[in-house]
Amino acid sequence: MQQQYDYDVLIVGSGAAGLRLALELADEARVAVLAKGSITEGSTYYAQGGVSAVLDPSDSFDSHIQDTLNAGAGLCHPEVVRFTVERAPAAIQWLIDHGVDFTRYPGGDNAYHLTREGGHSHRRVIHAADATGRAIETSLVARAREHAGIALLERHIAVDLITTRKLGRGGANRCLGAYVLNRDAQRVELFAARCVVLATGGASKVYRYTSNPDTATGDGIAMAWRAGCRVANLEFNQFHPTCLYHPHAKSFLITEAVRGEGGRLLLPDGESFMQRFDPRGELAPRDIVARAIDHEMKRLGVDHVLLDISHKPAAFIREHFPTVHARCLEFGFDMTREPLPVVPAAHYTCGGVMTDRDGHTDVECLYAIGETTHTGLHGANRMASNSLLECLVFAQAAGADIRRRLAQNPPPERLPPWDESRVTDSDEEVVVSHNWDELRHFMWDYVGIVRTNKRLQRARRRVELLQHEIHEYYSNFRVSNDLIELRNLVQVAELIIRSAQARKESRGLHYTLDYPETDTRRPPHDTVLTPEPQPDSRLAGVRL
Incomplete structure (x- = not known):
């Protein structure tokens, strides 16, 4: 009989969304967090820019909301945008309370430094130098490791979800757990839980060039689809305009804050070009900037364009972008003295598993949060630094809902073991x-x-x-x-x-x-795909 691991909540994914949710629940529930690689290996860790929030008296919720709606090209859900933006300051305070050391302005008042990125009309991006994701991830991991109610399971990748429909049962489709590959033991293990949460990030690894780590393989979206969940707006894949162009600079992103602090995009001959595409120039939303670069590269037949901030004082550059500066030096580029060669790369999955504001999916007891979801926040284009914000806000909301429901959900039941009786080791990897x-x-x-x-x-x-x-x-x-x-x-x-x-x-x-052209003859609409029911023959324990 295969050993079964029982938890109250099984969280698949260990980024900002998954870790905040685990910390929200750990005082009242037994929580397991699965990480495909090391606990920090995910998109959160590599996020450079920051988290958007209204923290300056000259800024306002209405301004943040309007900027987000403008970037989303008519497809944001206004009520979801307001829900997120109004909870942003509390999310930032939660991070500060959990040890995240954000950058402050030099001087006597010790206020937090805010930068500005594309699509924002105010400085509202709080950051930890140019390695905000690393500061958030390492702080939350440290807190999670201290908590006895959280099991952090590294090198565990979910194979598929177990649902009542896959077991051939009638009635409402409910998630019961997951089969999980323990990569070190090289065996599939059985996890049962009262609630399962997908926090697996996006799917940008589907593209040849991406800013994402190798873990961004759309696992949560695919598993939710196979379990019976609808998905929406997956045509909206954000390409970050500026990844470093170098044969060995795998996935290295040049943060948008470089443009926010005055960086200019140039053609190889030094000509500026963004004003020809948008009056906001380098601070236009990412979709416009990426298409402009793509257009110029194809028009000229060149492999890259240039991003130049060398007109700023060297001390300013080193202070604001220490990680980017040091990494570029490793590849032979000194951004204090010369422009950097850059190209667009797949960066963010704006669509995903359809959820409500509490993280509910179409399957009972199955939640989804973070980049793996479609909440209605991003619409047709995510505004810079709204992604970590989404993780934090919706993890908090899902946590509150799960706490209310845990007592109502049945305890984990005995599930069918993983069946390997009809398979062999591959000789054709x-x-x-x-x-x-x-x-x-x-x-x-x-x-x-x-x-x-x-x-x-x-x-x-x-x-x-x-x-x-x-x-x-x-x-x-x-x-x-x-x-x-x-x-x-x-x-x-x-x-x-x-x-x-x-x-x-x-x-x-x-x-x-x-x-x-944009279709103006009818109201904007989401692209929703609905899965067909799984055949009855594909039961749990017989290779889902």
Whole structure:
């Protein structure tokens, strides 16, 4: 009989959303937090810019709300934006109370330094130098490690969710737990819980070039879809305009705050170009800046453009961007003396699993928070530094709801063991690596910053072939970390393509040459996809 691990709450993901939720619940519940790699290895740790919040007397909630609505190109849900923005100052205070050391202005009053980023009309981004995510992640991990009610399980990747529907039961579909691969022991383990929470981040690893760490493989979106949850707005993939262009600078982002503090985008000959695309210049929303760079690179046939802040004093640059400055020096670039070569890269998944403001999904006892979700906050384009804010606010809301419901939810039940009776060890791992490379290449070429109907059709055909190959592979061989991630990425790629095909306009982050204008004939709408019921033969314990 396979050992079963029982918890009140199982949290899949160890970034800002997952850790805040764990800390919210740990005094009243037994909580397990799963991390695919080390506990800090996720997008939160690498976030440079900061967290947006109204903290200056000259700023206002209404201004933050309007800026967010403007960036979202008509698709933000206003009530969700207000819900988030009004809870931002309390979220910042919670971080301060939990040990996050934000940067302060020099001088006597010791006030926190606020910077400005694209789309914001005020300085409202609080930060810890240029490594805000690292400060948040390390502080929350330290607090979680001190708490006896939290089990932090590193190198554990969820294979799939266990639901009553997958067990062939009638009635409402309810999540009961998950099968989880223990990467060190190389075995699939069984976790049961009263509530399961997906906090797995986004899916930018579906693209060849991305600012995200290797963990951003859309696991929560794919698992929720297979469990019966709707997804929305997955056509809106944000490409950060400025990643360092260097063959060895894997995923290194040049924070938007560089432009917020006066950095200029230049062509290789030194000409400024952003004013030709938007009167806000370098401080236009990311979708506009990324498309402008993409346009100029294709027009000129160049591999990159330049980002220059060397006109600022060297001491100012080193003080405000110590991490970026040091990292660029490692690659031979001194940003105090010269411009940096930059290119756009996939950065943020604006759509995801549909939830309400408490994190509920379409499956009972299954919650989702953070980048893996569609809450209505971001609309067609996420405004800079609203992402960590979303993690914090919705984790708090989900925590309050889970506390209310825990006593009502039944205790964990005995679940079917993971079935490996009909599989063998793979002798063709090259299939996984080849399919992984093929997927990321055609998604970049056909479903990237600029799209067409023909490109999307090509991508759809290729992803369907990959799905067939991966399903056969998954059915016949023991699971591995790479196979689990590839299976999830291919599923999310299909959903991204289907969402892009369904939107017959250009809006926000979705730009297509076949429909270059925004559709003004009808009200803006979300792109919602609904999964078909799982066949009865695919029961838990028989390779979900």
